[in-house]
Amino acid sequence: MSSDGGAKIRVLIAKPGLDGHDRGAKVLARALRDAGMEVIYSGLKRTPEEIADMAIQEDVDVVGLSCLSGAHMTLFPRVVELLREKGAPDITVLGGGIIPDDDAQKLREKGITAVFGPGSLTSSIIELIKEKVNG
Amino acid sequence: MDSREELIERFLEGDIRALSRLISIVEDGDDAPLHEISERVKEKDERAKCLTVGITGSTGSGKSTLIGQLIERSAGRVGVIAIDPSSPSSGGALLGDRIRMGPSRAYIRSVSSRGGGSISKRTYEIARLLELFGMDLILIETVGAGQGEVAIAELVDLVLLVLTPESGDEIQYLKSGIMELADGIALNKCDLDGWEKTYIYLRNWYPDLKIVKTKALEGEEMDELLRSLQELADELKKKGELQKRREKRVKKWIEERMKGELIARLLDERKDEIEELAEKVARGDLSSKKAIQMVRI
Known part of the structure; x- marks a missing residue:
């Protein structure tokens, strides 16, 4: 259809809550860029409301949430909830950070598609995103 | 979907x-x-009220921060198209402009240039959609640009150039390109050393140009900048220049569209002929001179 190379996978990498650690978010953003995706970075200390609005304005396929403050159980499900409320339940939400296994399980039950802890490979995140978007 | x-x-x-x-x-x-x-859409109404401003300037000059400040101060609905470069190797992009625009009530869309230089090939169409959606002000931020990045001027009502102190000696401001196309200049980061010198250069060589000394990060002189943009737009409107620019913009778009269609149709119609010629030239049975004579329209 197009001579522009067709649709690109668009991803929002977001930092919810009071957390100033974004090295991981930046490394991942760059890895996704190098995998040919269009990556929007939210910047630090965003509210779940701001993140949901950004995701909708930017028409992303995936939101990657990064949280190292320990508040993931409050912040991550809230983003999923807001996306549903705003008519965008089809956007995939992924989580990353220092997240205990028990919490990860609960987060998956609340609509976070996958949770990536320390040591996760960027290649496995890329693979999962491609699989989710392209089917 | x-x-x-x-x-x-x-x-x-x-x-x-x-x-x-x-x-x-x-x-x-x-x-x-x-x-x-x-x-x-009752297009006439939408177009009459919408102002489109292109904001250009080098990397790190403060374009995004400045846009964030303008959004906060504008009364109506604001739409932003924030363009960042795409990777020539992977085709991907890291779009980071909205970080500096802050949480805002505007509609902000980050756009990859997708190989299109300082703007994306679809900037015109995206701006049209925002206009039809009912935006009062559209701000288009180009990729951090150099002297030759003039494509934005063909897409907007007004061009605002963001410069910083010590961004070159006098000669830099006399060169062709974006300096000639700017309708206004924001001399940003005006708390940095050397701003007086830069300001005087600009004042001397462009006495008719609107130049506002800004500190976008602190929000200083942002009301003045917004007022200047509005005044510029009013002046251009009075002179009939705004209408002329819009006509030029549509004409360019129609021409591009026709070119695309014409090329596609010709290539399709003469597909067999082209293949045959290519085969002969590649084999050495036909000179390239003869081939070119044969493909003339």
């Missing part, structure tokens, strides 16, 4: 998600929904 018709209906009702989805569709090369919408 929703059908085109549904998206268009929802767009007309003012649904943000529909606007976002349609921008993606148009960005991916299919502009049919845009034209469908333009048939249905």
Whole structure:
């Protein structure tokens, strides 16, 4: 259809809550860029409301949430909830950070598609995103 | 995903998600929904009230921060197209402009240049969608630009150039290119050493140009900048220049469109002929001179 190379996978990498650690978010953003995706970075200390609005304005396929403050159980499900409320339940939400296994399980039950802890490979995140978007 | 018709209906009702989805569709090369919408919106009203400003300047000059400040101070609905470069190797992009625009009530869309230089090939179409959606002000931020990045001027009502102190000696400001196309200049970061010298250069060589000394990060002189942009727009309107620029913009778009269609049609019509010629030239049975004579339209 197009001579522009067709649709690109668009991803929002977001930092919810009071957390100033974004090295991981930046490394991942760059890895996704190098995998040919269009990556929007939210910047630090965003509210779940701001993140949901950004995701909708930017028409992303995936939101990657990064949280190292320990508040993931409050912040991550809230983003999923807001996306549903705003008519965008089809956007995939992924989580990353220092997240205990028990919490990860609960987060998956609340609509976070996958949770990536320390040591996760960027290649496995890329693979999962491609699989989710392209089917 | 929703059908085109549904998206268009929802767009007309003012649904943000529909606007976002349609921008993606148009960005991916299919502009049919845009034209469908333009048939249905009372376009004349929308166009009359919407002002489109291109904001350009080098990397790190403060374009995004400045846009964030302008959004905060504008009364009406603001739409932003923030363009960042795409990777020549992977085709991916890291779009980071909205970080500095802060949380805002504007509609901000980050756009990859997708190989299009300082703007994306679909900037015109995306701006049209925002206009039809009912924005009062559209701000288009180019990729951090150099002297030759003049493409933005063909897409907007006004060009604002963001410069910083010590961004070159006098000669830099006398060179051709973006300096000639700017309608106004924001001399940003005016708390840095050397700003007086830069300001005097600009004042001396461009006495008729609107130059505002700004500190975008602190929000200083931002009301003045917004007022200047509005005044510039009013002046251009009075002189009939705004209408001329809009005509030029549409003409350029129609020409590009015709070129595309013409080329595609010709290549398709003469596909067999082209293949035959290529084969002969490649084999050495035909000289390239003869081949060129044969393909003349």
